[in-house]
Amino acid sequence: MYSQGLDNPPPERMVPAAAVAGGPGERFQLRVDAEEKIEPKDWMPDGYRQTLIRQISQHAHSEIVGMLPEGNWITRAPSLLRKCILIAKVQDEGGHGAYLYSAAETLGVSREELVDQLLSGKAKYSSIFNYPTPTWADVGAIGWLVDGAAIMNQIPLCRCSYGPYARAMVRVCREESFHQRQGYEIMLKLSQGTAAQREMAQAALNRWWWPSLMMFGPSDNDSKHSTQSMRWKIKRFSNDELRQKFVDFTIPQADYLGLKVPDPELRWDAGADCYRFGPIDWTEFDEVLKGHGPCNRERLDARRKAHAEGAWVREAALAYAAKSRPATAGRAA
Amino acid sequence: MSAQPRALPSEARIDYVLQLADSNLILGQQLGALVGHAPALEEDLGIANTALDLIGQARHLYSYAAEVEGRGRTEDDFAFLRAERDYRNLALVEQPNGDFGQTIVRQVLFDAWQLELYERLQHSSDRRLAAIAAKGLKETRYHFRYSGSWLVRLGDGTAESHARVQAALERLWPFTRELFDEDDADRELAVAGLTPALPAVERAWSDRVSALLAEATLARPANTPFRWFGRRGVHTEHLGYILAEMQHLPRTYPGARW
Ligand SMILES: [Fe+2]
Ligand SMILES: [Fe+2]
Numbered sequence: 327m328y329s330q331g332l333d334n335p336p337p338e339r340m341v342p343a344a345a346v347a348g349g350p351g352e353r354f355q356l357r358v359d360a361e362e363k364i365e366p367k368d369w370m371p372d373g374y375r376q377t378l379i380r381q382i383s384q385h386a387h388s389e390i391v392g393m394l395p396e397g398n399w400i401t402r403a404p405s406l407l408r409k410c411i412l413i414a415k416v417q418d419e420g421g422h423g424a425y426l427y428s429a430a431e432t433l434g435v436s437r438e439e440l441v442d443q444l445l446s447g448k449a450k451y452s453s454i455f456n457y458p459t460p461t462w463a464d465v466g467a468i469g470w471l472v473d474g475a476a477i478m479n480q481i482p483l484c485r486c487s488y489g490p491y492a493r494a495m496v497r498v499c500r501e502e503s504f505h506q507r508q509g510y511e512i513m514l515k516l517s518q519g520t521a522a523q524r525e526m527a528q529a530a531l532n533r534w535w536w537p538s539l540m541m542f543g544p545s546d547n548d549s550k551h552s553t554q555s556m557r558w559k560i561k562r563f564s565n566d567e568l569r570q571k572f573v574d575f576t577i578p579q580a581d582y583l584g585l586k587v588p589d590p591e592l593r594w595d596a597g598a599d600c601y602r603f604g605p606i607d608w609t610e611f612d613e614v615l616k617g618h619g620p621c622n623r624e625r626l627d628a629r630r631k632a633h634a635e636g637a638w639v640r641e642a643a644l645a646y647a648a649k650s651r652p653a654t655a656g657r658a659a
Numbered sequence: 660m661s662a663q664p665r666a667l668p669s670e671a672r673i674d675y676v677l678q679l680a681d682s683n684l685i686l687g688q689q690l691g692a693l694v695g696h697a698p699a700l701e702e703d704l705g706i707a708n709t710a711l712d713l714i715g716q717a718r719h720l721y722s723y724a725a726e727v728e729g730r731g732r733t734e735d736d737f738a739f740l741r742a743e744r745d746y747r748n749l750a751l752v753e754q755p756n757g758d759f760g761q762t763i764v765r766q767v768l769f770d771a772w773q774l775e776l777y778e779r780l781q782h783s784s785d786r787r788l789a790a791i792a793a794k795g796l797k798e799t800r801y802h803f804r805y806s807g808s809w810l811v812r813l814g815d816g817t818a819e820s821h822a823r824v825q826a827a828l829e830r831l832w833p834f835t836r837e838l839f840d841e842d843d844a845d846r847e848l849a850v851a852g853l854t855p856a857l858p859a860v861e862r863a864w865s866d867r868v869s870a871l872l873a874e875a876t877l878a879r880p881a882n883t884p885f886r887w888f889g890r891r892g893v894h895t896e897h898l899g900y901i902l903a904e905m906q907h908l909p910r911t912y913p914g915a916r917w
Contacts, residue, residue, distance in 0.1 A: 390700065397695035401688060404908035404917040405735045406718050409691065410711055416694050417707035424700055462908060462917070512917075520915050628696065636698020638823065639759045642816025649815065 358559050363489035366432040374558050378488050379433050381560065383440045386426035387451035389419045390444075391625050395459045396468055404462060411508055412465065418501045425497065429490040445630050453611070454541050456619030463516055463523075463530035469509015471531075471538040471576065477502045478572045479542065482562035510579065517583040524584075531580065532588045539603075540611045542569040548608075573601050667851040673724050674747065675848055676788065677737065678890050680720035681748035684738060685898070686769060687713035688905055689756055698759050705805055709766070712798040719791050739909040743892075743899050750887035751834035753898040760813055760820065761827040766806035767871065768831060772838050773799045775863040776855065784852035807871050814875025825877055832880040837887055838864070 350369045357364065364370055393416045400416065403409035427437045443449035454472055459465060480502065483495040516527035543549060543565040555561035563571075580587050591604030613619065690710035697703040721734035751769060756762045777799055780792035813820040839861035841849075848854040872879050887893060908917070 393695035393703070400691040400694060401904050402907050404739075404915075406684075406714060406721075406738055408917055409688075410714055410718075413691055413694060413707050413711050413714070417704055417711070420695075420700055420703045420707070424704070427700075515917055519917075520912065522912060523915055632696045632698070636702075636759065638817070638819050639698035639702075639813065642813050642820030645820075646812040646816045 358487045364487050365489045375433050379430055379435055382426055382430040382491055384450050386423045387444045387449055389423035391451045391455045393419050394625055394628055395455055396465050398459050399465045415505050422498045425494045429494045432490045445633055453614040454537050455625060456614050456622045457537050458621050461526050463526040466509050466512030467530035467534040469505050470513050471534045473502050473505040473509060475538050475541045475572050477506060478568050487559035513583055528585050531585050535587050539569055539606055570600060573603055577601050669727050673727050676720050676724040678747040680717045681746050682752050683713040684717035685748040686752040693756055709802045716795045723787050739906045743894055743902055748889050749837055750889035750895050753895055753901060754831060760823040763806055763809045764824055764827040764831050767810045768835055770799060770803035770806050771867045772864050774803050775860050779855035811875045814877045828877055829880050833883045834887060840886055
């Protein structure tokens, strides 16, 4: 999921972890512990429902806002094949948004409410999409790193205790892994290309590396709410575990490209069998989250503009549907 | 088209294939700019779908033009390294996206034309072109269902939506004349059995469009005298900007591979 870094539930939503013996809360937890899937009509604690609504809708919003930075290059993709792949990718992200909104709707909220929360600035989306895509290489870097980090986050979600979310993730993950490969392939072509292309690729890696690591969310020491999500089996691995997996997976790929990640402290730790990396600038993370990233305003403005300019179209569709309904279907009502 | 095929200079064949390819590409390019900015998520997906099909068809057509030409050019050479005057697309498709109403009107007028054209072109004496048309026809039917259903909803929706699409129709209608204006080169292609005769396509298009406009409660505009001829390289002011944007990378980094 794109929203891991944001999963701070409002405190009043948190329920006491220990449920009354023999009550619905205990039966619920036993089912979760037994790896049974929770379905929309099943009883669930309010905190579980609210956590999922928040997480799934943030994830959906992230897919939708995520269409923008790459969509920025559709008209300028450098070959017809790349243009087609990019349109299909941005379309896939829209599709992910659509199934995630549907999954959230099974919890008793409407897509309209959720979209309003996004447009009003009340709901969050992944901060990664508040970074700009000034060059074609940024499209490659997003596919490789951002979709790559999304996969790390989302594969465990395919086993999430909430059935509709888990099933949506299975489909989403399959497509994200295509995106990751396609992004890497763009980087590969650039790194095997002219000096200018290699420079473009390196500069994009420099821009996206740290924000990609931040996608996994605050360090475990500072992530207050993970424990409950783990108990509910919404979350299976901690932020730091997933971040480490991502680094270990990605560094050899950067090496193969002949590109260097912008971290002077990065080194292989043979004893621990993993890479060690330098400290993350959490001040930047917090600033972008609070709305002061390079493109927060542009992204939200673009969504608001599309929504406002589409209002007459949506109204027309509703008016037409109302007219063409058979007269008996309660036009007077 | 069942007329006896007769030798046709390959330039004429290439030129015709490029007309089709360029119209598909430019319209696909324009739709691509809307993905992520449509009035609703479903429309982002629908527009992306049509854009992908159109650019996909353009790729087949460019590859075929390259084969006929036999000079080693690629689909990307045709798309990215030709100047405005060498582009052969209909002036209709280079008209701006405008509001969603204008996007839909442009699409309906084009889809209805492509549908009637492909219906006939699938029987072309040129087997490759026939195959491309037959495959494209399935996609085009779908595009027309999409654009046509939106035209009806907008035309017969609210007073505002009706006024908007009617205005778009008035604005774009003059560009439809080019679709059927036959010159000597067109007649030559038809005589060779490569393409259908344009008057037959025009009648079918006209009936189809009239029926749809009636359902959408829209008034069919009158034909106007001025005729753009994008198919012969006479373009409106818009194409130059579209190409400048689209061709930016290959022009900036000559010879680079992507
Ligand atoms: Fe996605
Ligand atoms: Fe993706």
